[in-house]
Amino acid sequence: MNKIKQKDLILYSGLIILGLAAPYLFSAFKVQLTYLCVLIVLAMTWNLQGGEMGYNTFGNILFYGLGMYLTASVQVGMFFPLAEWTESGGEKTFVHTTAQYFQGIGVGLLVSAIIPALVAGAIGYAILGLRGHYFAICTLGLGIAAGEIAGGIEIIGAGQGFTTPPFPAEIVDNEARGKFFYFLSFALLIGTFVFVKYIYGSRFKLILNAIRDNEDKAEAMGIQTMKYKITGWMCSAFFCGLAGGIMGGLIGYIDSTDVAFDGREMGVFMVLMAILGGKGTLWGPVIGATLFHFFKEGLWTLILGWQYVALGVLIVVIVIYFPEGLMGWLREKYPERFGEVIDEKDRKAQVELK
Amino acid sequence: MDFLIFKAPMLMVQASLDGILLGILFALIAYGMALQWGVMNIINIAQGDLVILGGYIAYTMYLAGIHPAWGVIVSPIIMYFVGWYLYKLVINKVVDRDLFISILATFGIAIVMQQLMNFIFGADVVVAQSEYGTTMLFDNSVTLPNSKIFSAFISVLYAVGLVIYMKKSRLGRAIRATAQNARAAKILGVDTEKVYAATFGINAALCGVAGALIAITLTLHPYVGLPYTVRSFMIVIVAGLGNLPAVAISGMGLGLFEEFADYILGTEFRIGAVFMLLVFILVYRRFKLSKKREYLK
Numbered sequence: 207m208n209k210i211k212q213k214d215l216i217l218y219s220g221l222i223i224l225g226l227a228a229p230y231l232f233s234a235f236k237v238q239l240t241y242l243c244v245l246i247v248l249a250m251t252w253n254l255q256g257g258e259m260g261y262n263t264f265g266n267i268l269f270y271g272l273g274m275y276l277t278a279s280v281q282v283g284m285f286f287p288l289a290e291w292t293e294s295g296g297e298k299t300f301v302h303t304t305a306q307y308f309q310g311i312g313v314g315l316l317v318s319a320i321i322p323a324l325v326a327g328a329i330g331y332a333i334l335g336l337r338g339h340y341f342a343i344c345t346l347g348l349g350i351a352a353g354e355i356a357g358g359i360e361i362i363g364a365g366q367g368f369t370t371p372p373f374p375a376e377i378v379d380n381e382a383r384g385k386f387f388y389f390l391s392f393a394l395l396i397g398t399f400v401f402v403k404y405i406y407g408s409r410f411k412l413i414l415n416a417i418r419d420n421e422d423k424a425e426a427m428g429i430q431t432m433k434y435k436i437t438g439w440m441c442s443a444f445f446c447g448l449a450g451g452i453m454g455g456l457i458g459y460i461d462s463t464d465v466a467f468d469g470r471e472m473g474v475f476m477v478l479m480a481i482l483g484g485k486g487t488l489w490g491p492v493i494g495a496t497l498f499h500f501f502k503e504g505l506w507t508l509i510l511g512w513q514y515v516a517l518g519v520l521i522v523v524i525v526i527y528f529p530e531g532l533m534g535w536l537r538e539k540y541p542e543r544f545g546e547v548i549d550e551k552d553r554k555a556q557v558e559l560k
Numbered sequence: 561m562d563f564l565i566f567k568a569p570m571l572m573v574q575a576s577l578d579g580i581l582l583g584i585l586f587a588l589i590a591y592g593m594a595l596q597w598g599v600m601n602i603i604n605i606a607q608g609d610l611v612i613l614g615g616y617i618a619y620t621m622y623l624a625g626i627h628p629a630w631g632v633i634v635s636p637i638i639m640y641f642v643g644w645y646l647y648k649l650v651i652n653k654v655v656d657r658d659l660f661i662s663i664l665a666t667f668g669i670a671i672v673m674q675q676l677m678n679f680i681f682g683a684d685v686v687v688a689q690s691e692y693g694t695t696m697l698f699d700n701s702v703t704l705p706n707s708k709i710f711s712a713f714i715s716v717l718y719a720v721g722l723v724i725y726m727k728k729s730r731l732g733r734a735i736r737a738t739a740q741n742a743r744a745a746k747i748l749g750v751d752t753e754k755v756y757a758a759t760f761g762i763n764a765a766l767c768g769v770a771g772a773l774i775a776i777t778l779t780l781h782p783y784v785g786l787p788y789t790v791r792s793f794m795i796v797i798v799a800g801l802g803n804l805p806a807v808a809i810s811g812m813g814l815g816l817f818e819e820f821a822d823y824i825l826g827t828e829f830r831i832g833a834v835f836m837l838l839v840f841i842l843v844y845r846r847f848k849l850s851k852k853r854e855y856l857k
Binding site for chain 2: 262332338340346347357511512519521526529
């Protein structure tokens with residue numbers, strides 16, 4: 207046991223060092239690396255829902271977008287009138303000082319973590335009573351409705367968009383902005399990973415799996431499934447909100463349907479990444495998101511204009527031919543690596559049956 | 561209530577007539593969805609994009625100088641084959657699998673279709689002019705485009721025709737048998753693979769008709785497919801599978817809801833209202849059923 211722990215320690219410290227060194231090693235790709243961190247966070251939280259609990263949601267984009275709007279609104283609203291800010295659009299009538307900027311984003315991120323989690327808790331009882339595809343369609347509707355409604359609200363910029371506060375001009379270092387957002391997202395990534403890993407070792411995960419495998423039986427065993435389902439969703443919402451807040455600051459401009467409640471891109475990406483890596487595993491979403499990001503960034507520029515066609519084809523191919531994902535495939539191939547013991551006799555008997 | 565619509569009764573009549581005529585069109589799309597959902601157990605997210613593609617076929621005819629109303633005959637024929645090939649290419653691999661797989665796979669198809677339509681027809685909002693003129697009612701206070709009346713009429717015609725076809729024809733009976741029990745139908749000599757392909761083709765053809773009608777009554781845009789999918793999904797879950805009168809009625813109900821939401825909330829919230837209605841309907845059904853300790857299946 208001790209030996210495995212040591213191996214893990216080397217792996218994790220290696221990854222953390224790599225993560226900390228990355229913005230200095232690949233200094234031109236800081237924005238891409240930030241994206242990667244956020245994508246991994248989204249995939250991992252989706253996996254908590256879709257993979258572990260069996261509630262395939264398209265609606266986590268709701269919390270992502272909510273977090274984005276909340277962070278920016280708090281950051282502006284703390285110091286200036288929000289309505290005037292959004293009305294003036296990109297023009298800089300108000301300027302944040304350095305202290306105000308960081309104070310604002312700190313409080314904003316806090317709010318954008320808590321409120322989406324509360325929203326998830328509030329709507330959870332109603333929505334999580336739906337099962338299977340009804341849940342999937344309902345959350346799809348929820349995400350798109352949120353985008354359409356946000357696009358009609360004047361105070362957050364309506365259809366014209368919302369410019370988030372620019373990075374303080376007093377900081378002369380050109381690299382500072384990229385580094386700031388990268389380390390923010392990297393911290394979020396570590397936080398999410400530690401949290402999800404903790405869940406993987408807990409009874410909570412077993413309960414979620416019981417819900418996925420057979421909810422009625424889980425209920426019959428005396429588990430209050432609804433309570434755990436809502437808790438699971440709130441955990442997802444918490445991290446999705448934070449991810450959204452960071453992305454809003456990084457992108458610098460929030461549009462209701464194209465950036466915040468972007469069901470057509472982010473909303474699908476998170477599902478796809480988790481499935482590509484293998485849902486229901488700890489490392490699957492991480493690997494899936496990394497592969498997907500490299501694939502996307504590598505290919506997007508080559509097939510300019512055709513990227514959505516490629517994305518659609520990719521979804522179809524992955525879903526049809528690869529539904530178990532990379533980890534599922536590896537598990538099939540090397541079951542002993544995953545701690546599964548195969549009874550030779552049993553296996554042979556099964557082969558004969560076939 | 562300080563809304564214009566409650567002060568002017570004529571606006572109410574206008575909205576009601578618009579809503580009902582529009583609702584009949586939605587019901588036609590929903591009928592196609594109910595058909596393939598019932599027979600193949602698939603939720604087709606690309607339904608709305610099939611509709612839009614059908615609309616663009618009529619629009620192309622309009623550009624070529626043919627009257628777009630002919631689209632209601634040409635478009636379903638082309639769309640039938642589109643549906644058939646789509647089935648052979650993708651759908652046949654998801655028929656027996658988890659519904660979520662079919663949702664995701666058709667979502668992928670929807671994205672591809674949207675993008676291809678964007679390449680071919682451009683990202684502008686287009687409309688095919690039918691030049692049917694308008695009918696004025698009640699002292700010119702209610703205007704009713706004749707194209708809307710035409711579209712409702714054609715929708716009813718196709719729906720009734722399809723019902724008769726499903727009852728009488730050999731293929732129709734095979735489809736109904738497969739819907740009841742695919743395995744038993746297979747044992748009794750029904751080529752279920754062919755039936756599935758035909759069902760998806762018929763669904764696509766219905767979408768083609770609806771699309772051609774939308775091209776002359778409303779507007780077309782490559783990315784507005786999803787609301788049509790959601791509308792038809794909503795109608796089907798309210799009406800149930802294979803209950804045609806209920807599909808027609810809930811279609812009209814949805815049309816009315818939309819027109820009134822348009823007047824009361826404003827046009828910018830129209831699509832948002834449709835999606836919120838979906839959420840509310842699902843949640844309402846869920847609470848209804850949970851009293852009996854059941855859930856939506």
